[in-house]
Amino acid sequence: MTLESDLERYCVETAIASREASRKLAQTSTALKNRWLQECAKQLPQKLDEILAANALDLEAAPGFGLSESATDRLRLDRPRVQAMADAVRDIAALPDPIGETIEGSVRPNGLEIRKVRVPLGSVFFIYESRPNVTVDAAAICVKSGNAVILRGGKEAWHSSDALVRVLSSAAQEVGLPTGAVQLVSTTDRAAVGHFLALSDYIDVAIPRGGKGLIERVVREAAMPVLKHYDGNCHVYIDSHADQEMALRIVVNSKCQRMGVCNACESLLVHRQIANEFLPRVGTALIEKGIELRGDSDTCNLLPLAVAATEQDFYTEFLGPQISIKVVSSITEAIEHVNRYGSHHTDAIVTQDLRYAQAFTLGVDSSAVMVNASTRFNDGGEFGFGAEIGISTDKFHARGPCGLKELTTYKYLVYGNGQIRN
Amino acid sequence: MTLESDLERYCVETAIASREASRKLAQTSTALKNRWLQECAKQLPQKLDEILAANALDLEAAPGFGLSESATDRLRLDRPRVQAMADAVRDIAALPDPIGETIEGSVRPNGLEIRKVRVPLGSVFFIYESRPNVTVDAAAICVKSGNAVILRGGKEAWHSSDALVRVLSSAAQEVGLPTGAVQLVSTTDRAAVGHFLALSDYIDVAIPRGGKGLIERVVREAAMPVLKHYDGNCHVYIDSHADQEMALRIVVNSKCQRMGVCNACESLLVHRQIANEFLPRVGTALIEKGIELRGDSDTCNLLPLAVAATEQDFYTEFLGPQISIKVVSSITEAIEHVNRYGSHHTDAIVTQDLRYAQAFTLGVDSSAVMVNASTRFNDGGEFGFGAEIGISTDKFHARGPCGLKELTTYKYLVYGNGQIRN
Numbered sequence: 054m055t056l057e058s059d060l061e062r063y064c065v066e067t068a069i070a071s072r073e074a075s076r077k078l079a080q081t082s083t084a085l086k087n088r089w090l091q092e093c094a095k096q097l098p099q100k101l102d103e104i105l106a107a108n109a110l111d112l113e114a115a116p117g118f119g120l121s122e123s124a125t126d127r128l129r130l131d132r133p134r135v136q137a138m139a140d141a142v143r144d145i146a147a148l149p150d151p152i153g154e155t156i157e158g159s160v161r162p163n164g165l166e167i168r169k170v171r172v173p174l175g176s177v178f179f180i181y182e183s184r185p186n187v188t189v190d191a192a193a194i195c196v197k198s199g200n201a202v203i204l205r206g207g208k209e210a211w212h213s214s215d216a217l218v219r220v221l222s223s224a225a226q227e228v229g230l231p232t233g234a235v236q237l238v239s240t241t242d243r244a245a246v247g248h249f250l251a252l253s254d255y256i257d258v259a260i261p262r263g264g265k266g267l268i269e270r271v272v273r274e275a276a277m278p279v280l281k282h283y284d285g286n287c288h289v290y291i292d293s294h295a296d297q298e299m300a301l302r303i304v305v306n307s308k309c310q311r312m313g314v315c316n317a318c319e320s321l322l323v324h325r326q327i328a329n330e331f332l333p334r335v336g337t338a339l340i341e342k343g344i345e346l347r348g349d350s351d352t353c354n355l356l357p358l359a360v361a362a363t364e365q366d367f368y369t370e371f372l373g374p375q376i377s378i379k380v381v382s383s384i385t386e387a388i389e390h391v392n393r394y395g396s397h398h399t400d401a402i403v404t405q406d407l408r409y410a411q412a413f414t415l416g417v418d419s420s421a422v423m424v425n426a427s428t429r430f431n432d433g434g435e436f437g438f439g440a441e442i443g444i445s446t447d448k449f450h451a452r453g454p455c456g457l458k459e460l461t462t463y464k465y466l467v468y469g470n471g472q473i474r475n
Numbered sequence: 476m477t478l479e480s481d482l483e484r485y486c487v488e489t490a491i492a493s494r495e496a497s498r499k500l501a502q503t504s505t506a507l508k509n510r511w512l513q514e515c516a517k518q519l520p521q522k523l524d525e526i527l528a529a530n531a532l533d534l535e536a537a538p539g540f541g542l543s544e545s546a547t548d549r550l551r552l553d554r555p556r557v558q559a560m561a562d563a564v565r566d567i568a569a570l571p572d573p574i575g576e577t578i579e580g581s582v583r584p585n586g587l588e589i590r591k592v593r594v595p596l597g598s599v600f601f602i603y604e605s606r607p608n609v610t611v612d613a614a615a616i617c618v619k620s621g622n623a624v625i626l627r628g629g630k631e632a633w634h635s636s637d638a639l640v641r642v643l644s645s646a647a648q649e650v651g652l653p654t655g656a657v658q659l660v661s662t663t664d665r666a667a668v669g670h671f672l673a674l675s676d677y678i679d680v681a682i683p684r685g686g687k688g689l690i691e692r693v694v695r696e697a698a699m700p701v702l703k704h705y706d707g708n709c710h711v712y713i714d715s716h717a718d719q720e721m722a723l724r725i726v727v728n729s730k731c732q733r734m735g736v737c738n739a740c741e742s743l744l745v746h747r748q749i750a751n752e753f754l755p756r757v758g759t760a761l762i763e764k765g766i767e768l769r770g771d772s773d774t775c776n777l778l779p780l781a782v783a784a785t786e787q788d789f790y791t792e793f794l795g796p797q798i799s800i801k802v803v804s805s806i807t808e809a810i811e812h813v814n815r816y817g818s819h820h821t822d823a824i825v826t827q828d829l830r831y832a833q834a835f836t837l838g839v840d841s842s843a844v845m846v847n848a849s850t851r852f853n854d855g856g857e858f859g860f861g862a863e864i865g866i867s868t869d870k871f872h873a874r875g876p877c878g879l880k881e882l883t884t885y886k887y888l889v890y891g892n893g894q895i896r897n
Contacts, residue, residue, distance in 0.1 A: 421887040449872045473849045
């Protein structure tokens with residue numbers, strides 16, 4: 054390999070260190086991984102002053118990066134927020150270790166014992182937005198699942214992340230975890246990302262979390278597989294057999310409980326049979342919450358408060374106070390609409406008829422299909438995963454919320470007593 | 476989308492037809508999929524004349540493609556070979572349907588019932604070498620696992636594949652399986668592959684099977700995930716606590732039982748403590764089988780019949796009558812060598828000491844790690860999968876032999892009774 058620059062050399066050395074640490078981590082006991090997590094949780098509040106001093110540098114630079122007030126607030130650390138990080142790390146320590154699980158096994162007619170055993174993926178390259186708590190969370194999730202991680206945080210939080218990773222590294226030295234298990238990319242040079250994405254010999258998976266532009270760049274450039282999180286254009290379909298009180302509650306919660314997130318509802322489908330009764334009710338409730346209604350022509354006829362939707366509206370993840378609405382004539386039309394315009398993230402049906410519930414869950418090709426529940430429940434915490442590194446919109450490897458188990462793969466262990474093949 | 480050519484238009488239409496068929500197949504019952512398989516098995520021998528007539532065209536053209544005698548023989552169809560295809564299809568019909576399996580499930584504290592359910596990947600683009608039986612096999616495996624498939628076979632077998640797919644389509648019409656479930660790319664234009672690889676909206680996974688050049692092209696160009704099968708540089712490590720009779724049998728079988736395959740042994744590691752006793756025995760046995768020995772300096776000292784290995788030899792998948800040999804001083808050195816020079820495919824240890832067996836299986840990062848068994852057992856048939864579409868050398872999504880289950884993903888079905896999120 055010819056290294057064209059100091060930057061490239063740095064990236065290769067970092068990736069090799071990650072690969073070496075990953076080999077050791079794959080053989081590290083649950084007890085030692087948990088000791089590290091507990092030590093991190095202990096040291097984080099102890100080193101509060103250093104963490105806050107670093108954070109102050111980021112806060113000082115925030116206006117220069119053009120950060121909004123709310124973005125600056127998300128960047129800000131204080132004693133309760135650092136304590137919350139430590140608590141989250143303790144929660145991850147308490148989760149079961151996925152590594153070593155026998156997923157399945159059998160004895161073959163020739164006596165070979167075959168076990169499919171869960172093992173770590175190896176080395177993870179994690180590229181993420183600027184909130185500092187993500188640094189600690191991602192490191193804890195990766196190491197608990199036996200993976201080494203290279204963290205590439207946003208430049209806006211670089212000093213904070215650096216201080217946090219120093220704590221994690223000091224804890225690693227304290228308990229004897231391999232150095233190289235958690236590394237923060239020490240430069241904010243964008244070219245570094247490209248170098249890392251080429252190093253598929255040393256890095257097993259890239260996980261981008263952030264805007265669509267970043268994700269598209271990573272997908273385009275990565276030589277290794279990418280676990281990605283595109284958009285969530287989520288639907289709620291109100292069937293003719295819905296309990297309308299329940300439907301109202303679910304639509305309003307799915308749309309309004311938190312608008313800027315991927316599992317929020319962006320589009321409402323209503324069966325023609327109940328549209329004239331239900332649409333005015335739901336329309337009023339949504340408008341009371343400040344939501345703009347963009348309806349197809351049937352909707353606009355029944356709901357004078359709605360504006361006409363464009364076709365593009367039905368493809369759009371608004372992440373804000375807008376919703377697209379369409380009247381459909383059958384569950385088949387609803388399913389086809391969801392599969393065509395949706396993003397295969399989270400879609401819900403409200404119905405009391407089991408046949409329609411079954412048809413919808415079978416026909417809709419999404420990571421989570423909800424029956425009589427808010428779309429907002431598609432979440433690692435709500436699913437009981439304990440921790441999540443993102444929600445995959447891929448079908449490959451992992452789909453939906455990604456917790457510890459989704460950062461693993463498997464290998465086959467085959468025990469014999471001299472078998473050879475005929 | 477602007478379509479630049481008739482070829483591109485054809486590819487897009489084919490991919491859309493595949494997507495549409497995949498939606499229907501995801502909802503198709505096991506009974507109907509099996510009826511199709513049985514109908515294929517019935518029609519294949521009935522349409523022997525048409526199949527052989529098409530095959531004759533391929534055989535006629537074979538010299539023009541520069542096919543070797545053995546390659547031409549693999550291309551040749553006759554009554555027993557067509558019958559064998561039909562039998563293989565019946566075997567696949569008899570396998571359990573992976574679709575619909577509840578992988579895991581729980582009830583959350585708020586009463587939500589969450590099930591993780593196995594579903595098809597969707598539409599598969601399969602690019603493969605020229606043996607006509609692969610056409611039928613791949614189609615049967617994909618459809619049984621609920622996937623639509625676009626088959627891109629080698630141009631050398633195009634007429635045969637076309638005749639075979641006509642039979643499969645006629646069976647589909649007979650039983651009412653969606654047209655579009657199995658499509659053969661109707662052109663041998665290489666540019667078609669590039670067009671298909673761009674269509675990630677309609678195709679969920681690309682599976683290349685063939686030479687390294689093809690696989691590298693697919694990995695480079697594919698916008699969708701790739702399930703790939705790179706090389707198998709497989710090791711057998713003879714520990715100091717090995718039963719030497721068993722070790723001899725396993726080395727010879729792993730190396731010689733079939734040399735041109737990915738799970739054949741390419742490299743032998745021998746612990747220093749037994750090298751002076753074991754190496755001459757295994758060396759003689761391998762030379763009797765016509766194998767050339769390429770050893771490190773320790774090996775050459777103990778085995779005058781060995782030639783000096785280059786470092787490149789230890790990285791090489793010979794797929795023929797050569798083997799690289801190295802003397803190692805510890806199991807740690809053996810593990811590090813395997814992880815560094817190997818291809819993470821299949822590696823074996825021969826030992827009677829459980830501690831070393833455990834250290835090797837834990838430390839070696841390969842799809843299958845064998846203890847006291849031939850490397851040749853890493854195979855879907857030997858693992859009891861019943862059918863396989865390849866052996867994945869990836870860690871992502873599927874690792875090792877890929878049968879029906881490896882062509883699936885999952886979705887979460889969440890049943891509630893009106894739950895909303897606080």
